[in-house]
Amino acid sequence: MTALLNNALSVVAIPAFNDNYLWLIHDGQHAAIVDPGDAAPVIATLATLGLKLSAILLTHHHADHVGGVETLLQHNNVPVFGPAGEVIANVTKLLKEGDVVEVPQLPLKLSVLDVPGHTRGHIAYVAQSENWLFCGDTLFAGGCGRLFEGTPAQMVASLSKLSTLPPQTQVFCAHEYTMANLRFAQAVEPGNPALLERIAADQAKRDRNIPTVPSNIALENATNPFLRYRQPEIISSLQQSDYLNAAANDDPVAAFAALRLWKNNFK
Numbered sequence: 001m002t003a004l005l006n007n008a009l010s011v012v013a014i015p016a017f018n019d020n021y022l023w024l025i026h027d028g029q030h031a032a033i034v035d036p037g038d039a040a041p042v043i044a045t046l047a048t049l050g051l052k053l054s055a056i057l058l059t060h061h062h063a064d065h066v067g068g069v070e071t072l073l074q075h076n077n078v079p080v081f082g083p084a085g086e087v088i089a090n091v092t093k094l095l096k097e098g099d100v101v102e103v104p105q106l107p108l109k110l111s112v113l114d115v116p117g118h119t120r121g122h123i124a125y126v127a128q129s130e131n132w133l134f135c136g137d138t139l140f141a142g143g144c145g146r147l148f149e150g151t152p153a154q155m156v157a158s159l160s161k162l163s164t165l166p167p168q169t170q171v172f173c174a175h176e177y178t179m180a181n182l183r184f185a186q187a188v189e190p191g192n193p194a195l196l197e198r199i200a201a202d203q204a205k206r207d208r209n210i211p212t213v214p215s216n217i218a219l220e221n222a223t224n225p226f227l228r229y230r231q232p233e234i235i236s237s238l239q240q241s242d243y244l245n246a247a248a249n250d251d252p253v254a255a256f257a258a259l260r261l262w263k264n265n266f267k
Contacts, residue, residue: 039068059136085121117155142181
């Protein structure tokens with residue numbers, strides 16, 4: 001369990017399942033939980049820290065992100081915020097891009113972005129004052145989510161929104177997929193020195209069982225192939241691997257789709 005401080009607020013990483021992180025935002029008294037796929041570790045952390053839950057924030061409908069909501073509501077009568085473009089049980093406030101969430105009992109405002117691709121209605125939350133991004137399964141450290149429901153064009157647009165956030169924005173993604181993502185990144189862009197530095201730094205964290213997240217937007221823009229799919233070395237790698245033909249060189253969506261397909265098949 002890792003805490004990150006920002007003035008009056010802290011963010012705690014609660015590990016769940018094999019590789020999920022549930023993000024708990026608190027001020028020492030009240031807390032909001034992002035994507036509680038499992039209620040038990042959230043309840044335990046609230047008790048350990050002496051916190052009272054005040055809100056639940058959801059990014060998309062997958063079970064490992066919403067599975068604990070019903071149990072949490074049995075213990076806490078709190079609002080549940082979630083995407084307007086998806087049907088999720090127990091959501092009391094539907095959100096779309098442009099909405100602002102004033103989190104109850106916390107000095108926290110979150111701007112909402114529509115970031116479809118992984119799912120049709122996926123949203124992300126941006127705390128502009130704190131430079132925090134809670135992006136669910138859209139952007140990962142060194143990667144991005146699979147396209148289960150959306151299209152490559154949607155994911156390109158979604159990642160473009162996130163990549164243009166301030167470079168110091170911390171990226172609170174929902175999974176510890178970093179080292180697998182970076183192995184793929186090295187395969188497609190082996191000549192990137194920033195990537196080699198990141199691999200060493202993040203491997204050192206994992207060797208000490210320290211989370212590799214949050215990342216930040218500057219690091220993602222420098223090393224994440226799904227934000228760098230137009231780079232000449234990546235295009236060349238896609239062509240050499242036969243995932244992209246020369247006729248699609250000038251089509252960025254085709255390049256992104258080819259990169260995502262390669263990652264799906266990468267071992």
